[in-house]
Amino acid sequence: MEKSGYGKDGIFRSLRPPLRLPKDENTDMVSFMFRDSSSYAHRLALADADSGEKLSFREFKDKVSLVGSGLSQLGIRKGDVVLLFSPNSIYFPLCFFGIVSIGAVATTVNPLYTAMEVAKQVRDSKPKLIITVPELWNKVEGLNLPAVVIGGDGCHKRLPTSPFISFSEVLTMGAQKNPPDVIIKQTDTAALFYSSGTTGINKGVVLNHRNFVAAALMMTSDQELKGERHLTFLCLLPMFHIYGLGFGAYGQLQRGNAVVSMGKFTFVRMLEVIQEYKITHLPLVPPIVIAVAKENIVARYDLSSLKKVMSGAAPLGKDIMEECAKRIPQAAVTQGYGLTESCGIATITFPKERNSHFGSAGTLVPGLEAKIVNLETGRSLPPNQSGEVWLRGPNIMTGYFNNPNATKMTLDKEGWLHTGDMGYFDDEGGLFIVDRIKELIKYKGFQVPPAELEGLLLTHPQIVDAGVIPLPDLNAGEVPIAYVVRTPGSSLTEKDVMAYVAKQVAPFKRLHRINFVDSIPKSSSGKILRRELIAKTKSKL
Incomplete structure (x- = not known):
């Protein structure tokens, strides 16, 4: 096996120590979470930064x-x-x-x-x-x-x-x-997290007890290696999302770490809570990391307790990671990659790579295998060549709820999850995500499915056709914009369309711009050619 973890069979394997899962088939995620807790019964488990309540x-x-x-x-x-x-x-x-x-x-x-x-x-x-x-x-x-x-x-x-x-x-x-x-049983379903997956419509991701236990051990394997315990994590990431619940809460609580939850996020309140609770680990999404790197107010707070700042949910550029590391010099700034379908984890920066691997989403967690697959030939690619990222391991979902077709398109017979993300591994085993085959728009780490917004636009009596694409945005990462075909003679304005959508969707799904056009480019099978719309938008920027 090469230094990258790449094997002759075309599979990348983790460079970390092997994963040890519970042998008993009747291990559920809750009894597993409390398996050692009697030895630290009086330690802080949960604190609520909004109400001040605490639980040992x-x-x-x-x-x-x-x-x-x-x-x-x-x-x-x-x-x-x-x-x-x-x-x-x-x-x-x-x-x-x-x-x-x-x-x-x-x-x-x-x-x-x-x-x-x-x-x-x-x-x-x-x-x-x-x-x-x-x-x-x-x-x-x-x-x-x-x-x-x-x-x-x-x-x-x-x-x-x-x-x-x-x-x-x-x-x-x-x-x-x-x-x-x-x-x-480990194989019993524990949760249904809804995600747009590799195609535009929201689907229930079926995660069982084994997925959660495996993912929790994968997430904390570096703590295990270093013998770290009783760290304090700030969970301002929403717990309805696998990153907040799987990584921010469950992964840490089963390790004996304390989790401080925050319901109402403001940047200043986050800084106060870090200072007040002496937070050691801070999982974030890129827009907040950008704020840490750029907002001068950061200097007014005592953030010396921080050992690690982690970013996930969307790619974070090398420059921002470097700026953030300068702001909090004692903390390692790391990045991870995962999907709802992989129970929130796939790669994470290895401690020894500290600040040397900026831009990479880290290396494979223990127990997980990956392939980089050429979409045309279906062949596995070696390091430094870009293709679709495939993942296989005990943390991978069992499928989409009541949706055998979507499951078949995403999970193959050999258990590989086709992520819909394009990326490559470098010679050191670092994963770089370069693009998404899937069409999701990532607004501040939230998923915005274009298909859903297009369907909604088409319910307007004066809209004949519509295509929704991402527009790069400095603060949000991407914002959704729409190309719209009006009925002949319609006097519909950009403001009208934006208000129509805003009334019916969550704030993060709102459209930020409307371009009126005569037609939407489509393939022979009727699929919207978003790439053409994206190219059209780029040419105007």
């Missing part, structure tokens, strides 16, 4: 058990889906782990979603129960599903239309009875 590992474990027991008394059984619709708080992990501890399946929704977008996910995942917060109630009250409202005590007056109980009532019910004895 013992309290955290007890509360998860109460939530599981309470939910089972509400009739939730193994395999039932529960929808979690809430911003970050100390309650988010309690609910998520409570759900999966009894063998039920958690599905998470972006709090920014409109009622229409939430309803779509409800139709697909068919949850038996919704867990939400009072301020999001208006988006789910029309679904006529039973609900648990976090912080819903005393707000019965405001929430009259559906059977719901408060979260504290669930805990009270949980205390009256032990949680049920359920046998949960």
